[in-house]
Amino acid sequence: MNGVIAAITLRQLLSRRRTVLLLLLGGLMILVALALRIGAEGANLPRFAAVLLETFGVATLMPLVALLFGTATIGAELEEGTAIYLLAKPVPRWVTLITKLVVAAVCSVALTCIPVLLAGQLAGGGQHGMVLAFTIAAAAGSLIYCAIFVALSLITSRALIFGLGYILIWEGVLAGLFAGTQTFSVRQHTLAIADTLTDAPTAIFSAPLELGTALVVGSAVVVLATSIAIRRLLLIEIAGETP
Amino acid sequence: MTQPEGAAGTRESATGAIYDLGYQRYDGPRLGRRAAVATLFWASLRAAYALKRSGRAKIVPWGLAALLMAPAGVSVAVAALVPGAPQPFTYDDYLWNTQILLAIFVAAQAPELVSSDQRNRVLSLYFSHALERSDYALAKLGALAAAIFGLTLAPMLVLFIGRVLLAADVVDAFGNELEHLPKVILTPLIYAIPLAALSLAIAAYTPRRAYATGAIIAVFIVTAAIGGILGEAITTGPLGDLSQLLNPMVPIDGTRNWLVGESIPDSPVSETGFPLYLFGLEWLAIALIGTAVVLWRYRRVAA
Amino acid sequence: MTAAEGSVGTAVEVTAASRWYGNVVAVNDVTFRLAGGITGLLGPNGAGKSTILHMIAGFLAPSSGAVTIAGRPTRGHPELYRQVGLVPEHEAVYPFLTGRQFVLANARLQGMTPDQASSATERAIGQVALEAAQDRAIGTYSKGMRQRIKVASALVHDPGVLLLDEPFNGMDPRQRLQMMDLLRRLAAEGRVILFSSHILEEVERLAERVLVIVAGRLAASGDFREIRRLMTDRPHTFTIRSSDDRALAGALMGQPMIAGVSLDDGLLTVRTADFGAFSRAVAGVARRADIRLHELLPTDESLESVFSYLVRR
Numbered sequence: 081m082n083g084v085i086a087a088i089t090l091r092q093l094l095s096r097r098r099t100v101l102l103l104l105l106g107g108l109m110i111l112v113a114l115a116l117r118i119g120a121e122g123a124n125l126p127r128f129a130a131v132l133l134e135t136f137g138v139a140t141l142m143p144l145v146a147l148l149f150g151t152a153t154i155g156a157e158l159e160e161g162t163a164i165y166l167l168a169k170p171v172p173r174w175v176t177l178i179t180k181l182v183v184a185a186v187c188s189v190a191l192t193c194i195p196v197l198l199a200g201q202l203a204g205g206g207q208h209g210m211v212l213a214f215t216i217a218a219a220a221g222s223l224i225y226c227a228i229f230v231a232l233s234l235i236t237s238r239a240l241i242f243g244l245g246y247i248l249i250w251e252g253v254l255a256g257l258f259a260g261t262q263t264f265s266v267r268q269h270t271l272a273i274a275d276t277l278t279d280a281p282t283a284i285f286s287a288p289l290e291l292g293t294a295l296v297v298g299s300a301v302v303v304l305a306t307s308i309a310i311r312r313l314l315l316i317e318i319a320g321e322t323p
Numbered sequence: 324m325t326q327p328e329g330a331a332g333t334r335e336s337a338t339g340a341i342y343d344l345g346y347q348r349y350d351g352p353r354l355g356r357r358a359a360v361a362t363l364f365w366a367s368l369r370a371a372y373a374l375k376r377s378g379r380a381k382i383v384p385w386g387l388a389a390l391l392m393a394p395a396g397v398s399v400a401v402a403a404l405v406p407g408a409p410q411p412f413t414y415d416d417y418l419w420n421t422q423i424l425l426a427i428f429v430a431a432q433a434p435e436l437v438s439s440d441q442r443n444r445v446l447s448l449y450f451s452h453a454l455e456r457s458d459y460a461l462a463k464l465g466a467l468a469a470a471i472f473g474l475t476l477a478p479m480l481v482l483f484i485g486r487v488l489l490a491a492d493v494v495d496a497f498g499n500e501l502e503h504l505p506k507v508i509l510t511p512l513i514y515a516i517p518l519a520a521l522s523l524a525i526a527a528y529t530p531r532r533a534y535a536t537g538a539i540i541a542v543f544i545v546t547a548a549i550g551g552i553l554g555e556a557i558t559t560g561p562l563g564d565l566s567q568l569l570n571p572m573v574p575i576d577g578t579r580n581w582l583v584g585e586s587i588p589d590s591p592v593s594e595t596g597f598p599l600y601l602f603g604l605e606w607l608a609i610a611l612i613g614t615a616v617v618l619w620r621y622r623r624v625a626a
Numbered sequence: 627m628t629a630a631e632g633s634v635g636t637a638v639e640v641t642a643a644s645r646w647y648g649n650v651v652a653v654n655d656v657t658f659r660l661a662g663g664i665t666g667l668l669g670p671n672g673a674g675k676s677t678i679l680h681m682i683a684g685f686l687a688p689s690s691g692a693v694t695i696a697g698r699p700t701r702g703h704p705e706l707y708r709q710v711g712l713v714p715e716h717e718a719v720y721p722f723l724t725g726r727q728f729v730l731a732n733a734r735l736q737g738m739t740p741d742q743a744s745s746a747t748e749r750a751i752g753q754v755a756l757e758a759a760q761d762r763a764i765g766t767y768s769k770g771m772r773q774r775i776k777v778a779s780a781l782v783h784d785p786g787v788l789l790l791d792e793p794f795n796g797m798d799p800r801q802r803l804q805m806m807d808l809l810r811r812l813a814a815e816g817r818v819i820l821f822s823s824h825i826l827e828e829v830e831r832l833a834e835r836v837l838v839i840v841a842g843r844l845a846a847s848g849d850f851r852e853i854r855r856l857m858t859d860r861p862h863t864f865t866i867r868s869s870d871d872r873a874l875a876g877a878l879m880g881q882p883m884i885a886g887v888s889l890d891d892g893l894l895t896v897r898t899a900d901f902g903a904f905s906r907a908v909a910g911v912a913r914r915a916d917i918r919l920h921e922l923l924p925t926d927e928s929l930e931s932v933f934s935y936l937v938r939r
Contacts, residue, residue, distance in 0.1 A: 084734045091722055097534060105545065112549055115566075119557035128556040140548045148537055156533075161716035165779070168683060169735040170707045241383050241431045244540055248423050249390070311623050314702075318685040320676020320715055320791055 082171055082179045089183040092156065093149055099191075103144055106195030109136050113199035122150045122204075129205030130285035132212040137196045138221065138270050143247040144221050146188040150229025151239045153184035154313070159237070164318055181230050181306065186224040210285065213277035221270030224298050228266070231305040234312040262289055266301070269294040354452040360462050363454065367466030371432045372473075387428045388474055390422055395478035399485030406489075414506050414612045415579070416587040418475055418514055422572050425514065426543040428474060429467070429522035434535035436463050437523060447624040452490060460527075460621040464614060469520035475511035483507050513579045515607055520613025521571055524537060527620045546570040554591055564595040577602020611622035629820055636696055636709055636786030636818055637661045643691035645677055652677045654842040657692070660820060664813045665832030667822040668929075670937060674717060674842040675822035679791050682820070683712045695787060708736060711780030715791035721765030725756055725775045728764055729782050739850065743782075743927075748869040750782040751775075753808055761793065769796030777805065781812075788812065790821040794828055806832045830929040838936050850929045861885040861897040862904070867921040868894065877915045881907055888898040895925070 113132060120128050154177070157163035166176055193215045200211035228246070233239040251265045262268040271287035272294035278285065346455030352534055373381040398412050412420065412621030440446055483500055525542065527536040546569040567573050575590040581599035586592060592602060638660040645653040653674040667675045681693045684700035684707070700706060720728060729750055733743035749786045751760050754774040759767065761894065764775060765799050773796055780788060788809075794802050814818050823829050829836060830850070837852075838846040846853045868874045871894040875887045883900040898904040912919050 082735070084731050088720060088723070088731060101534075101538065101541075105541065108545060108549070112552060115553055115562060116556055119553070119560060119562050121558070124556070128552065131556070132552050135552055136545075136548045140544050144537070144541060144544070148533075151533070161714070161718040162720055164685070164712070165719075165732065166735070167685070168707050168710070169732075170705050170737055171735055172704060182692070197821050200854070238383060240536055241427070244427055244430065244536070248540075248544070252423060282758045310620060315467075316685075317687065318680060320680050 081182060085166060085171070085179045086164075086183050089153055089180050090187070093152060093184065093187050097154070100146060102148065102191045105141055105144065106191060106199075108200040109141055109195045110202060112136060113203035116203045117146060123276050125204035126207050126210070126280070127284045129200060129203040130210060130280065132203050133196060133200050133205060133210065133274075134271065136284065137192070137199070137214060138274075139252075139267055141195060142188075142192045142218050142221050142270065143225055143251075143267070145192045146184075146225035147229055147240065147243045147247065149184040149188045149191075150226040151233045151243060153180040153226075153230060153233075155237075155239055155310075158316075159232075167313075167316070167318070173314045177230070177306070177310045177313050181226060181309070184230065185223045185226040188226055189219045192218050192222050193248055208278050208280035208284070210274075210278045210280050213274045216276035216277060217270045220268055220273055220298065224266045224269060224302055227302040227305040227309075231309040231312070234309050234316070259288070263275030263293060263297055264301075266298070269298040356455070356458065359452055359454045360458045363449070363462040364466050364469075365461065367436050367463050368469055371436055371467055371470035373435075383431050384428065387424050387431070387526055388477070391424050391474060392478045392481060394421065395481040395485070399481060399489070402485060402489050412482065414479060414503055414510065415584040416589065417478060417482065418510060419572070419576050419587055419590055421478075423519060423543075425471065425475065426540060426572075429471065429518050430536045430539040430543075432470065433467060433519075433522035433526040433539060434529075434532035437527045438530050438532045438535050441527075441624070442532070446624065450626045456621045457618055460617045461614075464519055464523055464617060467523055468515045471515035471518050472511050474513050476508070479507045479511060509583045510579050513582070513606070514575055517571060517609040517613065520610050520617070524613040524616035524620075527617050527624075545573065547572070547619055550591060554594065564597065567591040567595050568597075568605060574602040574605035574609065578606040638787060638818055638820065639692070639694045640678070640682065641692045641694075643678075643681060643688040643693050645674075645681060645686060645689050651842050653681070653688075656839070656844045657691075658837055658844065658847055660818045662813070662816055662818055664809060664819045664821070664832055665835045665837060665922045666829035667820060667837050667839060668826070668829045668833075668933065669822075669824065669839035671801075671824055673839045675839055676791055677842075678839065679712075679789050679820070679822055682787075682791055683710060699900075708783065709785050710787045710789065711783065711785035713773075713776045713780045713788075713790040713793055715795070717769070719764050719772060719776065722763060724761050725767070725771075725778075726751065726760040728775060729760075729778045732779040733782045738783065746782045746784070747778075750778040752776045753781060755804060766835075770798055770801050773797055774801065774805070777808075785817070787818045789819070790819070792823060793821050793826070794823065802828070826929050828935055835849055836929070838933065840937050846932070850932050853932050861899045862901045863883045863925045864895060864898070864904075865921075865923050865925050866894045866908075868918065869918040869920070870915075873911060873915055874917050877911050877917075878908070881911060883907065 109132070113129075116125065116128050116132060157166070162175065167173070196218050197211060197215045200206075200214055205211045205214075229239060229243050232243055236242060247267075250261060251267045254261045255265045255268060268287065268289040272289040272291050273284065275287035276291040280286075371384065373384050376532075394412060395417070398410065401408055402410070403442055418425070421606050440449070450456060454462075483503070485494045487493060487500050487552075521542070522539050525539050529535050529538075550567040550570045550573065553566035554563050573591055576587065576590045577597075577599055580586050580590075580592055592599075640656055640658050642652065643653060643656050656674075656678060664722045667678060669675050677686060682695070682700055684703065687701045695706055695709065698706060699831055700710075704751075707774070707912070723731065726747060730743055731748075733746050734740070738746060751757055754777050756771065756774055756778065759771060764772060767775065773793060777793065778789070780790075790809075794805065797805060806828075809819055809821070821832070835848060836850050836853070838868055839845060866874065871889060871892065875889055875896075878884050878896060879887055881904075883903040884897050885897040885899050887897070888895045896904075908922065
């Protein structure tokens with residue numbers, strides 16, 4: 081971890097526009113939780129809280145936040161041309177990459193887990209330890225997502241779109257249709273972790289994937305994605321503007 | 324460095340000469356504003372499909388087009404191989420079921436149409452010609468709507484043709500299916516117009532494509548999530564049903580239902596119990612407000 | 627004013643280096659060695675200057691041939707960056723950092739301790755004369771100021787090799803002169819300085835040695851006056867003022883090495899294929915004809931004429 085790179089990356093990621101947009105998203109989740117609290121029948125509240133945490137928290141907020149931070153942490157610098165100042169240094173490339181990944185992950189976790197915690201609590205999901213379970217699971221999920229999107233941003237210049245395709249088509253549509261794809265869905269990994277950490281009955285919330293599979297595949301994905309990212313950063317070629 | 328009007332040729336004097344290199348002024352007819360708008364329209368339409376660009380640029384729009392067509396193709400193949408098998412898709416629910424692909428398409432391509440021009444600062448070039456600012460906005464809107472229309476019409480036509488050709492009696496089937504033709508043509512149109520207006524309204528406000536893409540897709544998936552959660556959870560009072568209206572796809576489907584089609588079980592349109600013309604009104608509001616926002620933006624943006 | 631030969635420790639060697647992208651050859655079999663002093667990389671836009679600079683900076687691998695600094699390939703050896711300072715052409719810098727923070731960050735990234743970095747930053751900012759603006763955000767800088775802060779960031783770790791890609795972009799004449807003075811001082815301390823430009827005046831004024839790149843190939847290298855002398859298939863042109871131009875013209879026309887004389891508006895212009903022979907002969911011819919020579923000037927020995935010749939070849 082390199083402190084200078086971390087500080088610069090943090091300043092870059094938490095730009096005003098990006099932060100405001102993501103805070104708004106988090107705020108929306110809290111508003112929906114409030115609406116649930118007021119409008120839904122008390123008996124069903126835990127189940128709807130689970131739905132909120134699963135549909136808004138894990139399936140919408142977590143991937144969007146991680147996508148924006150993950151593709152920006154190094155992708156934006158490469159596109160803008162400031163990356164050359166970080167790369168023309170005797171700092172080993174893997175240090176640079178890991179630093180940026182960690183900063184992106186920390187930002188993602190912060191802007192995902194805090195709304196999840198607050199909204200989940202507000203919506204009455206406090207029973208069965210669901211809120212805490214989802215918060216922890218979302219932290220893990222954010223990290224896996226960030227690793228994937230950082231690697232993606234070093235592979236293609238359209239990482240944002242392909243990341244969206246992965247989230248919305250692979251995890252959204254296909255994982256619903258073909259059970260096999262669930263093994264490689266970060267969303268399902270996150271839900272599996274949450275399921276294990278909470279003792280909520282199946283009627284309220286359950287995840288199809290087993291914890292073991294989720295942890296093994298999730299960790300493997302992080303390691304693989306980070307390795308690919310480091311390798312690509314090592315070999316990256318930067319031509320001048322006028323070739 | 325002036326040459327006498329209309330006189331092309333070498334000018335000489337005792338100690339110097341200017342040689343005629345064949346540089347000529349253009350004196351022919353100049354096509355006016357209409358032609359400029361038409362040109363911009365066609366150029367933007369081509370840009371939406373990434374024609375005339377590298378193969379890599381084509382991956383996103385054509386990949387999405389292929390994915391959009393895939394279920395129709397599969398449906399036709401299944402019907403061909405297993406006669407009498409139940410149809411997985413109807414004209415009514417096809418676009419509803421594939422809506423996420425439409426959302427990704429506009430999130431990806433709307434910024435290509437309008438954010439790039441701002442990023443590259445070429446607006447001043449456009450506005451210095453016969454093109455008015457409003458022309459630019461409307462041409463872009465028209466082009467994106469046309470692009471979405473083409474994208475969504477294709478699978479519907481595949482379904483249509485499949486139904487006709489695979490029937491036992493083709494002529495008879497053609498006659499039967501013909502009555503569905505308005506649905507086949509109008510449903511894509513009902514999708515195209517508000518999607519174009521909404522996504523362009525968002526994309527026009529930022530020169531950075533990544534922000535535009537993120538904002539557009541956020542609108543779709545966040546509103547869908549909210550509608551889904553609250554619509555199911557809040558059964559007393561209007562809040563639950565009203566929250567369903569947040570997702571732009573819902574009034575689109577409602578309008579389709581109202582004008583040309585039947586209700587779909589998956590869609591929240593029927594669940595809410597609102598009269599169908601209400602969705603039509605919201606559809607109109609999205610289209611008009613979106614267009615107004617784009618026009619306003621291009622009237623105000625510094626070129 | 628020639629810089630002392632730098633130690634082998636920072637010699638930049640480009641050996642038969644080529645770089646292609648598919649069918650497009652950006653750099654074609656270029657060879658040169660830099661051991662000290664200021665060298666200018668001159669060429670039209672798109673000639674391959676940036677590509678060469680980025681290969682030396684280790685950001686591009688040569689498709690064939692070798693690019694080394696101090697004997698080690700520039701690619702894949704990040705420790706070389708301690709010895710190399712790069713000023714890229716691209717304008718983008720972190721707009722939210724102040725000038726001082728930016729240079730300081732670069733110093734820290736080079737491995738300096740906070741104290742070392744702090745004093746090095748002060749020195750570097752002083753060298754580019756940006757003390758007054760160092761606490762303003764770079765986003766508020768003018769183009770010239772941005773260039774100068776980039777140079778400061780490349781100098782802060784006192785590198786032996788300095789690579790500058792179009793460094794005078796956006797600088798006003800006074801800033802340019804100051805920058806040139808700075809570069810001359812640095813070169814005098816034994817550094818290798820390579821800068822690229824397509825502006826002839828800059829290269830003419832600053833570079834001790836010129837590498838002319840045209841369409842990816844090294845068209846010429848060395849002192850530009852020497853290059854001119856080597857261009858033997860083009861006659862040299864001289865203007866002469868004498869006490870009797872017309873008589874001198876007639877006398878010169880009889881000499882074998884003269885390609886032509888012309889008398890325009892009272893100015894005697896002489897074209898000769900053999901510079902050496904002409905310079906030996908002209909004094910004698912004038913004396914025998916009893917004509918006094920007032921002025922003898924080569925008229926096309928400028929970098930511009932050298933350059934236009936090489937580009938059009």
